[in-house]
Amino acid sequence: MQDKEIQTLRSMIARRKRWDVIFAVVGLFSMLGGVVTLAALIAGMAMDGAPRISWDFFTSFPSRHADQAGILSAWVGTTLVMLVTAFTAVPLGVAAGIYLEEYAPKNWMTDLIEINVTNLAGVPSIVYGLLALGLFVYKLDLGQSIVAAGLTLAILILPVVIVSTREAIRAIPGTIREGAFALGATKWQTVAHHVLPYSTAGILTGVIIGMSRAIGETAPIITIGALTYIAFLPESPIKSEFPFISFEWLSSAFTVMPIQMFNWVSRPQEEFHVNAAAAGLVLIFMTLIMNAMAIFIRYHFRKRIKW
Amino acid sequence: MNESRMMKNFAAAAFLAASFAVPVLAHADALVKADGSSTVFPITEAVAEEFQATKRGAVKVTVGISGTGGGFKKFCRGEVDVANASRPIMAKEMEACRQAGIQYVELPVAYDALTVVVNPKNTWLKSLTVADLKKMWEPEAQRVVTKWNQVRPEWPDAPLNLFGPGVDSGTFDYFTEAVVGKAKASRGDFTASEDDNVLVQGVSTDKNALGYFGFAYYAENAKKLKVAPIDGGKGPVIPSEKTVIDGTYQPLARPIFIYVSAKSLDRPEVKDFVNFYLQNAAALSKEVGYIPLPAKAYTLAAEHLKSRKMGTVFGGEPSVGLKIEELLAREAKQ
Numbered sequence: 189m190q191d192k193e194i195q196t197l198r199s200m201i202a203r204r205k206r207w208d209v210i211f212a213v214v215g216l217f218s219m220l221g222g223v224v225t226l227a228a229l230i231a232g233m234a235m236d237g238a239p240r241i242s243w244d245f246f247t248s249f250p251s252r253h254a255d256q257a258g259i260l261s262a263w264v265g266t267t268l269v270m271l272v273t274a275f276t277a278v279p280l281g282v283a284a285g286i287y288l289e290e291y292a293p294k295n296w297m298t299d300l301i302e303i304n305v306t307n308l309a310g311v312p313s314i315v316y317g318l319l320a321l322g323l324f325v326y327k328l329d330l331g332q333s334i335v336a337a338g339l340t341l342a343i344l345i346l347p348v349v350i351v352s353t354r355e356a357i358r359a360i361p362g363t364i365r366e367g368a369f370a371l372g373a374t375k376w377q378t379v380a381h382h383v384l385p386y387s388t389a390g391i392l393t394g395v396i397i398g399m400s401r402a403i404g405e406t407a408p409i410i411t412i413g414a415l416t417y418i419a420f421l422p423e424s425p426i427k428s429e430f431p432f433i434s435f436e437w438l439s440s441a442f443t444v445m446p447i448q449m450f451n452w453v454s455r456p457q458e459e460f461h462v463n464a465a466a467a468g469l470v471l472i473f474m475t476l477i478m479n480a481m482a483i484f485i486r487y488h489f490r491k492r493i494k495w
Numbered sequence: 496m497n498e499s500r501m502m503k504n505f506a507a508a509a510f511l512a513a514s515f516a517v518p519v520l521a522h523a524d525a526l527v528k529a530d531g532s533s534t535v536f537p538i539t540e541a542v543a544e545e546f547q548a549t550k551r552g553a554v555k556v557t558v559g560i561s562g563t564g565g566g567f568k569k570f571c572r573g574e575v576d577v578a579n580a581s582r583p584i585m586a587k588e589m590e591a592c593r594q595a596g597i598q599y600v601e602l603p604v605a606y607d608a609l610t611v612v613v614n615p616k617n618t619w620l621k622s623l624t625v626a627d628l629k630k631m632w633e634p635e636a637q638r639v640v641t642k643w644n645q646v647r648p649e650w651p652d653a654p655l656n657l658f659g660p661g662v663d664s665g666t667f668d669y670f671t672e673a674v675v676g677k678a679k680a681s682r683g684d685f686t687a688s689e690d691d692n693v694l695v696q697g698v699s700t701d702k703n704a705l706g707y708f709g710f711a712y713y714a715e716n717a718k719k720l721k722v723a724p725i726d727g728g729k730g731p732v733i734p735s736e737k738t739v740i741d742g743t744y745q746p747l748a749r750p751i752f753i754y755v756s757a758k759s760l761d762r763p764e765v766k767d768f769v770n771f772y773l774q775n776a777a778a779l780s781k782e783v784g785y786i787p788l789p790a791k792a793y794t795l796a797a798e799h800l801k802s803r804k805m806g807t808v809f810g811g812e813p814s815v816g817l818k819i820e821e822l823l824a825r826e827a828k829q
Contacts, residue, residue, distance in 0.1 A: 249544075250540070250544075251544055252537065252540055252541040252544060252779075252783055410561070413559065413561070414559070415557045415558065415559045416540075416558055416559055416560045417539075417540045417544075417556075417558035417559075418557045418558075419544065419547055419555075419556070420552070420555050441557050451536075451560070453690070453692070454533070454689075455537070456691065456692070456695075456709075456711045456714070456715040456784055457715055458715065461692075
């Protein structure tokens with residue numbers, strides 16, 4: 189009798205262990221499917237594009253001669269647009285997240301806002317492009333400029349930043365806040381001295397995801413009127429005379445990396461396709477550098493937290 | 496405290512972001528703006544590159560791609576100086592320009608020969624008449640004409656796989672106009688792509704395929720494709736520089752244009768740019784894979800520019816198979 193029970197138990201355990209193994213194998217293959225495809229795509233692009241990457245490639249403007257064409261206007265444009273996006277989306281998104289999580293009363297209004305913000309994260313980017321065309325380009329008369337593009341991408345990634353800020357803030361134990369209040373801190377002091385610094389790591393993760401999405405966007409940027417051929421750079425932000433800083437570059441016309449890439453891909457000549465692969469490789473590296481910076485800051489903050 | 500300092504920086508950055516997001520006046524630089532068709536883009540890009548080189552940076556030129564229709568929209572709002580167009584301006588766009596008080600000079604700059612191609616393994620196709628093409632592409636053929644032998648009985652009983660540009664392209668407009676007789680009238684069950692390289696790929700890997708796109712894409716991929724000679728009534732003709740210029744490759748050779756705003760022409764940099772365009776279009780269009788107009792056409796166009804012959808010679812109607820000299824001699828309408 190007992191032997192039989194033990195045997196049923198053993199077979200049950202064996203069955204469950206079998207499922208464990210099956211799931212591990214399925215999981216492994218799912219992961220490999222994604223990773224191998226991605227690696228193959230990047231490797232293919234690297235093989236096509238890597239030989240084309242040289243100093244000249246970064247310092248030349250686009251040209252009809254594939255071998256003389258470069259990405260100067262594109263990478264400068266992408267960098268500046270990303271700067272505007274980061275400087276707008278991060279403060280706005282973090283502030284909105286803090287307000288919703290720490291200050292806003294919990295009622296149906298905030299619920300409605302919460303649902304909408306989450307939904308906005310899934311709206312196709314072209315919709316933001318159309319909104320921005322009407323609002324920034326025409327209504328606010330910013331024109332087809334770097335600032336218009338940066339703001340467009342900023343509202344595009346705002347939901348991601350807000351949602352991740354809220355998640356990060358929510359993860360902070362309530363006891364920390366109570367401790368601060370007990371010592372007589374105001375709400376703002378609690379947020380500024382404790383909540384925000386402790387949640388920086390989580391917020392930055394959201395910022396990375398948002399910025400990585402923004403850097404590859406083409407549709408909204410084309411909608412607001414980015415150029416395809418531009419052989420000059422925006423005004424330098426640093427001037428030799430007072431006040432040494434100029435914001436004229438914000439109103440400059442521009443192009444970005446994905447547009448330059450797409451233009452080269454759709455050319456009939458094979459040599460341009462090589463340029464496109466090289467530009468794609470550079471774009472990946474730009475994204476990695478951006479993410480590396482965020483990860484560095486995140487690490488820096490995490491190190492300082494001692495609970 | 497470290498954190499509060501960071502917060503102050505944060506706030507300062509936010510303030511900075513908000514304060515420079517106010518409209519900044521564009522400063523008056525010598526700038527020529529062109530926008531429009533992706534088909535005309537390579538030529539305008541090449542001209543812009545050379546023009547800026549000769550001007551040594553004194554004049555800046557920008558070129559955008561928003562399609563012929565999108566380009567005209569911006570043009571008629573006065574946002575750009577030059578509209579790149581792979582087809583003549585349409586009645587609706589003429590109206591928009593008229594209402595905005597935008598007058599313009601229409602200048603043909605090169606030819607694009609729409610090229611019909613099949614797979615190199617296709618042994619049966621020797622030539623195509625316009626009637627054959629119509630049978631394949633007209634809207635009534637949808638889901639009906641699906642085999643090669645339905646077009647011509649001597650062709651094999653093999654599936655007919657069609658490839659063509661997307662319905663938003665000027666190439667599609669022109670092809671349907673020339674073949675079916677009505678712009679945009681086409682069957683819908685073909686493989687469409689905005690990227691002509693995808694079409695090249697499709698036709699070169701499918702024995703039963705037939706597709707069409709601009710000549711430059713055929714010229715670059717001549718080894719992977721077989722060109723179909725087109726019989727426009729006077730025997731089969733293969734697209735080439737010679738047959739397009741002498742007018743025998745018809746009706747699939749089309750002129751492509753730039754439109755220049757009269758107001759912009761008052762600015763010396765725009766005038767210089769357009770003149771430079773006409774002087775160099777022959778050489779540069781050839782370099783980027785297009786077919787130049789006959790030399791006389793450029794002289795005529797330059798005269799039109801000088802005398803500011805306003806309006807279009809097409810009157811807002813699509814038309815096919817016209818010789819460029821006839822076009823330039825026509826009376827223009829606004």
